[in-house]
Amino acid sequence: SQQGEEDPQALSIQEGENATMNCSYKTSINNLQWYRQNSGRGLVHLILIRSNEREKHSGRLRVTLDTSKKSSSLLITASRAADTASYFCATDATPSGTYKYIFGTGTRLKVLA
Amino acid sequence: NAGVTQTPKFQVLKTGQSMTLQCAQDMNHEYMSWYRQDPGMGLRLIHYSVGAGITDQGEVPNGYNVSRSTTEDFPLRLLSAAPSQTSVYFCASSYSMGVNEQYFGPGTRLTVT
Numbered sequence: 608s609q610q611g612e613e614d615p616q617a618l619s620i621q622e623g624e625n626a627t628m629n630c631s632y633k634t635s636i637n638n639l640q641w642y643r644q645n646s647g648r649g650l651v652h653l654i655l656i657r658s659n660e661r662e663k664h665s666g667r668l669r670v671t672l673d674t675s676k677k678s679s680s681l682l683i684t685a686s687r688a689a690d691t692a693s694y695f696c697a698t699d700a701t702p703s704g705t706y707k708y709i710f711g712t713g714t715r716l717k718v719l720a
Numbered sequence: 721n722a723g724v725t726q727t728p729k730f731q732v733l734k735t736g737q738s739m740t741l742q743c744a745q746d747m748n749h750e751y752m753s754w755y756r757q758d759p760g761m762g763l764r765l766i767h768y769s770v771g772a773g774i775t776d777q778g779e780v781p782n783g784y785n786v787s788r789s790t791t792e793d794f795p796l797r798l799l800s801a802a803p804s805q806t807s808v809y810f811c812a813s814s815y816s817m818g819v820n821e822q823y824f825g826p827g828t829r830l831t832v833t
Contacts, residue, residue: 611762638819649724649810649824650763657819695762697822707778708822710755710763 611696611711619717626683628714630696631676637699639672640708641681644693653681653694688720721746726811726825733801733832741796741828743811751814752794753778753822754786756807763810769794801832 614629630639638657642650656663656672656679663670669682683690693713727742745752753768755778765778769788783805785797794813798805809828814820 640821642822642824647827649826650812650822651824652821655819655821697763699819707765707768708753709765709779712760712762 611698611709613694613696613711613714615714616712617715617717619719620686622686622688622718622720624686626686626690626716626718628681628694628716630679630681630711632679632696632698632711633677636674639670639679640697641668641670641679642695642697642710644695644713646692650695683716686716686718688718690716691718692716723747724811724813724823724825726809726828728828729826731828731830733798733830735801735803735832737801739798739801741798741809741811741830743794743796743825744792745794745813745823746792747813747815747823748791749813749823750791750816751820751822752788753812754784754794754796755810755812756780756805757810757827758807766796766809798830803832806830806832 611630611632640655641653644650654665654670656670667684672679693715695713696711697708724745750771754766755763757763764780767786769775775786811825812822814822
């Protein structure tokens with residue numbers, strides 16, 4: 608079963624707009640990570656947020672984490688055509704000592720020029 | 721650094737054949753893992769390793785074997801290929817089994833007929 612579920616499944620926006628995607632998960636976590644995957648390529652790490660953090664920034668990316676709601680959001684500001692990709696959240700939902708990262712189903716983002 | 725490399729890039733097998741997908745990393749990472757990616761399913765963890773000589777099962781281990789004789793290499797063996805194993809396979813590594821980002825290889829696209 609999937610630990611993480613991204614929402615929406617697909618998102619289409621105009622260049623310059625902001626894109627927000629959400630990830631919900633089921634069990635307590637140690638950390639949550641966001642990855643980007645361009646078509647036909649491997650995943651690239653974007654940002655990691657630990658369970659005791661609420662918000663983190665990296666360039667045009669802002670990630671929030673609400674452990675009480677078991678959810679996270681990824682905001683991409685001032686989107687560019689190059690941001691077109693699939694975005695995945697990954698969580699380590701296992702007891703401490705093992706780190707099995709479970710990925711969500713992804714959000715497909717299309718940024719129109 | 722080459723990062724994480726995977727061979728082959730593409731492979732077609734007949735049902736019942738066996739093969740090994742190769743994965744290597746040159747970053748001296750302790751943690752390595754194998755995922756499969758199917759449409760609409762996100763990435764699912766097959767097996768992982770927290771160091772040479774240590775492996776463990778992920779979400780979908782059936783039909784696959786792994787071994788980790790060196791830090792650098794983490795091959796995935798398909799024992800008797802089935803059409804249900806048609807997928808894209810990704811190998812990933814990270815510095816340790818702690819809270820670290822994973823580096824992904826470019827993937828192997830496998831078709832079983």
